[in-house]
Amino acid sequence: MLSKKTQYALRALSFLAARFDQGPVLIHEIAEQKKIPIKFLENILLELKNADVLDSKKGRGGGYFLKTAPNQTSLAKVMRIVEGPIALLPCVSLYFYQKCADCTEEVCSINGVFIQVRDATLKILESKTLEDIQEMRLEALDFSI
Amino acid sequence: MLSKKTQYALRALSFLAARFDQGPVLIHEIAEQKKIPIKFLENILLELKNADVLDSKKGRGGGYFLKTAPNQTSLAKVMRIVEGPIALLPCVSLYFYQKCADCTEEVCSINGVFIQVRDATLKILESKTLEDIQEMRLEALDFSI
DNA sequence: AAATAACACCACAAAATTTGTAGACTAATA
DNA sequence: TATTAGTCTACAAATTTTGTGGTGTTATTT
Helix, strand or coil: CCCCHHHHHHHHHHHHHHHCCCEEHHHHHHHHHHHCCCCHHHHHHHHHHCCCCCCEEEECCCCEEEECCHCCHHHHHHHHHHCCCCHHHHCHHCCCCCCCCCCCCCCCHHHHHHHHHHHHHHHHHHEEEEHHCCCHHHHHCCCCC | CCCCCHHHHEEEEEEEEHHCCCCCCHCCCCCHCCCCCCCHHHHHHHHHCCCCCCCEEECCEEEEEECHHHHHCCCHHHHHHHHHCCCCCCCCCCCCCCCCCCCCCCCCHHHHHHHHHHHHHHCCCCHCEEHHHHHCCCHHCCCCC
């Protein structure tokens, strides 16, 4: 299961994706719209900024905004920033590899399956972007009916 | 990431799978071979027994053993017993569904991707069984060279 | 029947992680 | 220079994970 932190991050980003190119958005507004504790959200957005997903502007008229177009940031990237490894076992992670503590087998009989799971998961999460989880925009709705 | 508990469970089961039909195996022996804290392992094995994956025998000559052939227990089943949900979001879980707390969108823009991830993961974990992660058996090795 | 072996069960404790908060600081703008 | 809004550090509360202790129960052996 994804942590709340990651879920908050995805929600905030789906909101910011819908506002891409419309100027900075206040943390306060995101927190309110998405019902995320504001100080917690602060930390998350800052982390995403330090990882070059977001950018920000201080002072009046400031706020957060996507650094690049929504389709330029994969969900895998976001998840690695806020959640950490995507793989289910440390010994099978591409970016957070760790030798399994106390693995007693010379040839691990377990990790093969989890390499498959990892690859199947990554195939999706590397190809999907913020554009794919972008919140529905009001102006995109068709009111002509 | 899978919890240590789940990793321990998988290791213990890979060991028991290799010993299928060879009588009960002592908790003590599994703990030693697989370097798992014995009291922690007790809890795990009991849970797997209560879920009908394992069976046990008390007293002298007792121990734990697989209730059915290794290929009869899927990894998905094991993981649901010891780890809980396989899906990455509560609102997308088949066996542990929960409405997303504070989901503010009428139509969630996020869950579609995670349904895909869930399905890709389950396709593997439902089809792979304990037979697939079974520890190499010594008698299966070819010493003729 | 007594002794012993081994699982069953309950309750708790330590450790780690996650989630959330407080408050001072810095930068930008009007 | 006052105000606005992000930055940063540190901490605290809550929850989950990991691990332990002790007693009970059942089966086997002698």
